[in-house]
Amino acid sequence: MKTSDFYYDLPQELIAQTPMEPRDMSRLMVIDKNTGEIEHKIFKDLIDYLRPGDCLILNDTRVIPARIYGVKKETGAVVEFLLLKQSENNVWECLCKPGKRAKVGTSFVFGDGIVECEVVDVTDDGNRKVQFKCDSKEIYTILDKIGKMPLPPYITEELKNGELYQTVYSKELGSAAAPTAGLHFTEEMLKKIEEKGIKIGYVTLHVGLGTFRPVKVDDVKNHKMHSEHYHISKETADLINDTKKNGGRVIAVGTTSTRTLESVATKNGCICEDEDDTSIFIYPGYEFKCIDGLVTNFHLPESTLIMLISAFAGYDNVMNAYKIAVDEKYRFFSFGDACFFTDIK
Template structure:
């Protein structure tokens, strides 16, 4: 039986990328070939050399919202920092509150000098989060743009000069608390080159929650409770994916979020890809049989995280950890602003 510690590796702190490269596609790329068990060091701008006409890049169009907001409790004047995770229904959101013990059910929090947002804590969740309901006039996301900050992961200590660098160039659908980071390496120029080569770009949406990046806290993987994330695949995208597969092309998932969406849909439809939307809490670990994805583009992930487990399921646990050790030895950059892997 595999345990969480089986997905651990040593990472020197200086390899955690703190800032994005000036050129998105200048990041390094480690290519893992599952057929002959080889590793190859190259640069991301050469990624199309490994793909063929008739293949498809499936990208997650989610856009990170300025989800970190600071409010005040009118009764005490105390400040509370709130991080929006998921829009559960209507004006209700699942959130994390810093110093959550000060946010009991019924607590009122106002945001902005003119209290553009007012929130009431409706529910306390087992993992320490809260369900809060917002009251406001106008458009919620427009208000959030004026009050909120980009919620960078805690391992990034440097200030991000340009918030758009934590968005993919194709980000469109507002709703994520974190970026689908494998897509950060792509440029519009790379996409034009892909289209010229006969490689399709097919969009879907999965709104990324911060639970994606958290290390697993239980030893037995079967006891891990996976977070839920909202996904959507349009009828047009489903049709295009099926056409690619029927013609013998490869489905190349850009990021683990694209994998989670496609595999959720395939599992729900006996291996078929159909249009649909909903919430997924799929937890992919070694032994899982992939039904939709042929190749994977992904970043280097946190030790003992569900993302390392997913990559290990797609490749092989021992080989994945070997590749991570190789990346450490070669001083690749890790995590959100780091370098990438392509698994063929």
């Protein structure tokens, strides 16, 4: 398929700039993945479509204030760093603007001297690897002091409360972007879901920018995804396997949870405890090995995310749903409304 097949026209005014409050009062489009039938609901109505014996799988990653500004020690020039992924010895892969000022061997000072880093490498796609001169655990405390929440560029309004860009169940620090499908849940709603007999499990996938990078090739299958780190516990794996064994459905909340589960199933041939990096790219033609339903937001045109849900629910069903969402003035992207692809009947 061509990248242009996944284009749709989105008026600028439909891009949500602020989150809905309360969270579970955003709109919810429910789409039957088999027939394409559509129902218009409120997000808290999701519970009506979940059945006792189902399980809901959430990504418990937590966004770090990953946007920081460094001063080049040699010249005083200011460079923006967006931290993407931590590796050994407190080395982080970063996006730098302007990149030409961040050559290998150059050093930068942050927060009036609170911490320094040195550029140690350049990746194949132009990102920088920098080593911070502090304890690897201390870096998170430092980021809380000097960092800013890395909101997507299409959100132009300042976020006054950073917790609005975190899920209520976020726990594991490490993401450069939020798993936004989970932003709709409240603690009260999660409690009601469990009281109905739906089990809740957690995976961790630290969201980098690979998921959101634009697809720049004409032929979809030639696109290369950036790798992201994931972990699934034995407890969650057992929950999923028991759910399947007993005839329940595995409902993934978000494309990040989906990619985690499908990565594990593809790699191991089953769902089991696992920790690894994944660069899985799911587009039409992919055969799903784990999930039975998907809760997600409305995604950018020509993105890998709209390709993933098209693989799950059918290209025609998804593109028709997006057309209707535009016509009905749903709110789009990170702070926007949600959709649930499932078997309604």
